[in-house]
Amino acid sequence: MRSTRTFLGLAAAATFFVAACGTTEEPTSSTPAAGGAGPITVVDSRGKEVKLPRPAKRVAATEWNGVEHLVSLGVMPVGVSDIKGYGQWVSAAPLDATPKDIGTRGEPSLDTLGSLGPDLVIVTDSVTEGALQQIEAKVPVIVLNGGNAKDPIAGMYANLDTIAKATGTEAKAAQLKSEFEQKLTTGKAEAEKLGAGGQKVAFSDAYVASGSVSIRPYTKGALVSAVFGRLGLETAWPMEGDATYGLAQADVEGLTQLPDVRFWYIANNADGDPYQQQLAGNAIWKNLPFVKSGKVHRFPDSLWMFGGPKSMEQFVDAALAALKG
Incomplete structure (x- = not known):
């Protein structure tokens, strides 16, 4: 993997x-x-x-x-x-x-x-x-x-x-x-119609290393988070990311810092889904407020988090779909 x-x-x-x-x-x-x-x-x-x-x-x-x-x-x-x-x-x-x-x-x-x-x-x-x-x-x-x-x-x-x-x-x-700027403009208007303006979102991915799940928060400085920000959504992550990609590190215990927010993540069937697999029976995960309230949403496969305008347009569509779901 x-x-x-x-x-x-x-x-x-x-x-x-x-x-x-x-x-x-x-x-x-x-x-x-x-x-x-x-x-x-x-x-x-x-x-x-x-x-x-x-x-x-x-x-x-x-x-x-x-x-x-x-x-x-x-x-x-x-x-x-x-x-x-x-x-x-x-x-x-x-x-x-x-x-x-x-x-x-x-x-x-x-x-x-x-x-x-x-x-x-x-x-x-x-x-x-x-x-x-x-x-x-x-x-x-x-x-x-x-x-x-x-x-x-x-x-x-x-x-x-x-x-x-x-x-x-x-x-x-x-x-x-x-075209991307127009996508952001129309996307923000749609998000506002959904009443999502100012809502907090925690976006991440995760991987398994030595049998443990490592979580990678996309903080304010991440490209995907910047796109969400242009839609009127705020990042819920309290920590700072690295200076290049805006990425941080956390584990399942670290997720207890988050309140009942929208928890969005990216995974890929080619690499597996640690949230649905390794953490499915984890007591801490199951008792997180956003898990209990059903606010966890997996984005579609094959969206590149570090890509160009075309990939980021896909993230606009995926975010709006998640807000409607």
């Missing part, structure tokens, strides 16, 4: 990258992209200028937020890490049959990546600087911030805009943002 903690981890890729990129051979030339657009310069999350001779067409991505952005912008990536997992978790921007699997997000295969002849690779800031230097010796690399707990939606937009500029799809990015 895949631990949900691995969803954010790319740091383990460093050792693999160093081993796989330890060649001094000159990179092969790639086929020029269609359209004849001129050179562009993109400033990534490092503040580094990444120069491209033309908008990138053959793009590979190691993390699923980058993959979703690409697909949403109309650029089907040539390489994607863990295609099977992406299909299980990201339904908002499905892949077609053309991308090649480049391995796990933690350990992508540099041999496979190189065989695809990409003109750009997109990673997150979890990859170490030394590994990036190895990759950049072969192909331009854009580094995205994994998240931004200070302003999660702005951070999502920044990543989308960076990829859009690199791929010459700025108009599509503007459309995606406009």
Whole structure:
């Protein structure tokens, strides 16, 4: 069973990258992209200028937020890490049959990546600087911030805009943002009609480690929580999350801090549901006020919590459905 903690981890890729990129051979030339657009310069999350001779067409991505952005912008990536997992978790921007699997997000295969002849690779800031230097010796690399707990939606937009500029799809990015903002506006109006304005929500996921259930609260700084906030809902979690993703840690005893609030969570049949399985007979869980009052709601599978505007639109729909339920 895949631990949900691995969803954010790319740091383990460093050792693999160093081993796989330890060649001094000159990179092969790639086929020029269609359209004849001129050179562009993109400033990534490092503040580094990444120069491209033309908008990138053959793009590979190691993390699923980058993959979703690409697909949403109309650029089907040539390489994607863990295609099977992406299909299980990201339904908002499905892949077609053309991308090649480049391995796990933690350990992508540099041999496979190189065989695809990409003109750009997109990673997150979890990859170490030394590994990036190895990759950049072969192909331009854009580094995205994994998240931004200070302003999660702005951070999502920044990543989308960076990829859009690199791929010459700025108009599509503007459309995606406009559609998402409209979704939030209509969603908030619907939530208010339901009398949900100002209601508190505790959103989380959970995983099993060493036989114990670990709960991961999505606090105020989480992207999903920011979306709920735009609908007029408040987070019920009393603790602060990390500075990147707005995630915290708790156990079932920690849930006793919550009053009788709406308790929403995400799970996936591919990985199991600790709330319905491991905690089903737990005395503490069964006596929590929101469990006893029937306010626990599982969101649909395949909604990516760290994705782009299309995934976040799905969370708007899921939240409204939960408010009606």
